[in-house]
Amino acid sequence: MALPRTVSRLSRAAGTLLDGTLGLLYPRNCVGCEAVLDAAGRRWFCEGCEAKLHRIEPPTCSICGQSYEGHLPQGVRCANCSDLDLAFDFAVGAYRNEGLVRDLVHRFKYEREHHLCAPLGRLLADVMEEERLAGGDEDWLVVPVPLHPRRLRERQYNQAAELSRVFLRATGKSGRRRFRVVDALRRTRYTRRQASLDRAGRLTNLRGAFALSRNPGIRSRLEDSAVLLVDDVLTTGATANECARILRHEGGVAKIVVITAVRG
Numbered sequence: 001m002a003l004p005r006t007v008s009r010l011s012r013a014a015g016t017l018l019d020g021t022l023g024l025l026y027p028r029n030c031v032g033c034e035a036v037l038d039a040a041g042r043r044w045f046c047e048g049c050e051a052k053l054h055r056i057e058p059p060t061c062s063i064c065g066q067s068y069e070g071h072l073p074q075g076v077r078c079a080n081c082s083d084l085d086l087a088f089d090f091a092v093g094a095y096r097n098e099g100l101v102r103d104l105v106h107r108f109k110y111e112r113e114h115h116l117c118a119p120l121g122r123l124l125a126d127v128m129e130e131e132r133l134a135g136g137d138e139d140w141l142v143v144p145v146p147l148h149p150r151r152l153r154e155r156q157y158n159q160a161a162e163l164s165r166v167f168l169r170a171t172g173k174s175g176r177r178r179f180r181v182v183d184a185l186r187r188t189r190y191t192r193r194q195a196s197l198d199r200a201g202r203l204t205n206l207r208g209a210f211a212l213s214r215n216p217g218i219r220s221r222l223e224d225s226a227v228l229l230v231d232d233v234l235t236t237g238a239t240a241n242e243c244a245r246i247l248r249h250e251g252g253v254a255k256i257v258v259i260t261a262v263r264g
């Protein structure tokens, strides 16, 4: 008689534990407004907040991904990037940097709300619907923009690396293409926050700030590879461009597409 009681106690405890774990994996509150979500339905956002997430829609610059109102002929390069010598092939952002998304990125990046990596990583994965990315069958190396160790200590995690991890889980289910996260870059110089600088300052602030990983195994994988360079936000593209320059010229990467959850 004692055994079934123990078993039932154990299964109750397991049930509670499972419930708690699922609560962590599938939060019951909207990450935007904390409204309670119905357990069977939405995972991160209530209907009202989901309606506040604005996908970047065409027309966009074919190179830097900046979106424009009205008509922009296909394949045209915009004023934001036409005077830049860009080392990446093109950049794609998933959502507009405004309202709720902007707020979530801020909380994730500066207020240590690490749990937001999950919804933001899912939003990032939406970039793969872009036609130049959706149709291909190539294998991708997913390379997060690195943080300087000192910045990493301040922030406690690298937002780009965390987003890459969630991105990998989200895209891993898409089947034939392989994605692999590779820490191919390191930050060699502590620089001023890009957000605090004007456009000209952003472009010069990062010179010599990045280098390839010292790991020979990682370096050997880069030659002739295709890279998805991951960051949370793309504004002028200066950070992504500096990373792409190192990957292409020192790592021999053949194709580089910058993907960001948000386009500034």
Ligand SMILES: [Zn+2]
Pocket (backbone or CB within 6 Å): 030, 031, 032, 033, 034, 035, 045, 046, 047, 048, 049, 050
């Ligand atoms: Zn909400």
Ligand SMILES: [Zn+2]
Pocket (backbone or CB within 6 Å): 061, 062, 063, 064, 065, 066, 077, 078, 079, 080, 081, 082
């Ligand atoms: Zn552009």
